[in-house]
Amino acid sequence: MIRDALPLVRALREPTSVKPLTSSQWTELISVARAESLLGSLAHRLKDVSVPDRVRAVLQDAIEAHDLARQQALWEADCARRALADYRGKIVLMKGTAYVAADLAAGVGRSIGDLDIMVARDDLPVVESALLDAGWEWVKPDPYDDQYYREHMHELPPMIHRERDRMIDVHHTTLPLTARPTPDAQAILDNAIALENGLHVMAAPDMLLHSVAHLFADGDLAGGLRNLWDINLLVRQFSEADEEFWMELNIRAKTHDLVKELERALRLAARLYETPVYRFSAGQTQFADYFYVRRLLARDGYGRETRKLTRFAFYVRSHWLRMPPVMLARHLWTKWRKGGTPPK
Amino acid sequence: MAEMHQILLKIGPAAFRIASAWRRPLEELEALYRDFPAPTDNSVDFTVRLEPEKPWRRFIRPSVHIGGDFWLPDAAPLPLGQGLLAAEMGMNLQMALGWRRHLLLHASSVEKDGKALIMTGLSGSGKSTLSAMLAERGWRFMGDEFALLDLETGDLVPFPRLISLKNKAIETMQQVVPENRFGPEMKATPKGDIRHLIPPTAAVARMDEPARPALLLFPRFGHAPELRDMGQSEVFVRLTQASTNYVALGEAGFHALTRFVDRVPTKAMDYQSGEQAEALIQSLWSKLP
Structure with missing residues (x-):
């Protein structure tokens, strides 16, 4: 029985490592990959490796499912573009949609859920009302949540399209306003790169740093292996394409207040996915790295979450990072009285 | 973490690993699927997990949460006595959310002379019971839950899992099928009283043998016997609603369905008894090319 997600990491890193797997090990690997939303990426990595017939069929299913997800994500982005046709500011695509729209390796086989876009904070009312006019509506019509999002979060409360049933998250920066690092949203917008259809994606260093912020400063590392796989692919592609990349990345990490987070992401990516990283960008190995690896790999061969205590520690940490203590206490108190869970 | 017990099952083209914190649901499954062949090379498509809702619920008033490769966030747990139902629901869930090799229709189906009769409709329409009944009267049972359409050939591929009989259908089938083909009776489940029925031997032996779709019915139980024509556009829209993966298949699903x-x-069929339904079906079947 697989005790952690290491076999998945190994298969992604070194596709031929799957050759000696038995049927039951394949079954376990597939369950782990599905649970970590990495089966599509794995399927693409294993295209040229010989695998048992039924495994091939499962991998082919994953490739086709993600081809369609890609098409739907691009369609959804275009729907938003048309809804905001009169808006003069930049509309920046984020995360998975940006990777496929910019045709990056990180978009190949990646699962994409909601549409994430970023616009200037001052323009939020205009963008919001244009989207409402075009058929999106609020998901959580709760006054506390609504006010909480508007005062403290990096995005509007989520909206869903009433006909297509797809969610959109409209961001104005990359981290909650209450989080300790404060990325420079204006710098991201200023440097964003226009695509042919008029939508934008972040410039390479900003895109990578957003992925880093998303991994460490905005959650309990759930889905972390997938995020780190994104980071691995972005680093490989950007650093091969541009000699200046590491230098720009270091400068931008300072701009966005994400130097430590970047260092840790690069160390973890190098450790798990053998990402070739520039040594001075990755900083010194720290004892805490061990806990991050432990958390990232906490999954067994049935696809179950394991290491409950480690997970809980990272859950607490995610809230700690997201807001100052007094505010956290007030927030949890309000949510507890309402019988809900904190917004993610 | 606590170890799990597991078994592998193959039903038609799909193979499953069922993992469970308790032995009992797996023993029940093993007994009921005793005539089914094991998956080739022990290779499977999906994992279903039956786990305690909370760790202590493994022992104290055990309650089964249905999980696996594909899962729904709001699935209600079931008592351990209904673990068999949980396993079947878990397998259905994997198919509904994860299967892409065929277009899935929520429908029952039976075959005769290489031609398939497909019956679809809302719960309570009697499609499951009709397929079980016809299977005892000279038809080959192909499935009571999902009809699988081949995306290339348009053929219907069997998915002859256990027949899930509900409420009055249990008694109806007990009159014609020997007791040793029934699973344990589960009272007052979220879907009513449920008892599983093992499909006839031929259905299992020929579960890799497809058939050509020849007639589609929308049965409705409890109305005076009548056959009605249906417009193609209505049929199309109702089948998109009856399909669990029509949207997920994109263009391939559209082509298969059109x-x-x-x-x-296609006909809509109202009926008040099995005999009436059989006579109506026979009247249509005899006129088929």
Whole structure:
């Protein structure tokens, strides 16, 4: 029985490592990959490796499912573009949609859920009302949540399209306003790169740093292996394409207040996915790295979450990072009285 | 973490690993699927997990949470006595959310002379019971839950899992099928009283043998016997609603479904008893090319 997600990491890193797997090990690997939303990426990595017939069929299913997800994500982005046709500011695509729209390796086989876009904070009312006019509506019509999002979060409360049933998250920066690092949203917008259809994606260093912020400063590392796989692919592609990349990345990490987070992401990516990283960008190995690896790999061969205590520690940490203590206490108190869970 | 017990099952083209914190649901499954062949090379498509809702619920008033490769966030747990139902629901869930090799229709189906009769409709329409009944009267049972349409050939591929009988259908089938083909009776489940029925031997022996779709019915139980024509566009829209993966298949799903609607004659059928339904079906079947 697989005790952690290491076999998945190994298969992604070194596709031929799957050759000696038995049927039951394949079954376990597939369950782990599905649970970590990495089966599509794995399927693409294993295209040229010989695998048992039924495994091939499962991998082919994953490739086709993600081809369609890609098409739907691009369609959804275009729907938003048309809804905001009169808006003069930049509309920046984020995360998975940006990777496929910019045709990056990180978009190949990646699962994409909601549409994430970023616009200037001052323009939020205009963008919001244009989207409402075009058929999106609020998901959580709760006054506390609504006010909480508007005062403290990096995005509007989520909206869903009433006909297509797809969610959109409209961001104005990359981290909650209450989080300790404060990325420079204006710098991201200023440097964003226009695509042919008029939508934008972040410039390479900003895109990578957003992925880093998303991994460490905005959650309990759930889905972390997938995020780190994104980071691995972005680093490989950007650093091969541009000699200046590491230098720009270091400068931008300072701009966005994400130097430590970047260092840790690069160390973890190098450790798990053998990402070739520039040594001075990755900083010194720290004892805490061990806990991050432990958390990232906490999954067994049935696809179950394991290491409950480690997970809980990272859950607490995610809230700690997201807001100052007094505010956290007030927030949890309000949510507890309402019988809900904190917004993610 | 606590170890799990597991078994592998193959039903038609799909193979499953069922993992469970308790032995009992797996022993029940093993007994009921005793005539089914094991998956080739022990290779499977999906994992279903039956786990305690909370760790202590493994022992104290055990309650089964249905999980696996594909899962729903709001699935209600079931008591351990209904673990068999949980396993079946878990397998259905994997198919509904994860299967892409065929277009899935929520429908029952039976076959005769290489031609398939497909019955679809809302819960309570009697499609499951009708397929079980016809299977005892000279038809080959192909499935009571999902009809699988081949995306290339348009053929219907069998998925002859256990027949899930509900409420009055249990008694009806007990009159014609020997007791040793029934699973344990589960009272007052979220879907009513449920008892599983093992499909006839031929259905299992020929579960890799497809058939050509020849007739589609929308049965409705409890109304005076009548056959009605249906417009193709209505049939199409109702089948998109009856399909669990029509949207997920994109263009391939659209082509498979339009071809099906173009080629397969369709009727709405009202009936009040099995005999009436059989007579109506026979009247249509004898006129097929």
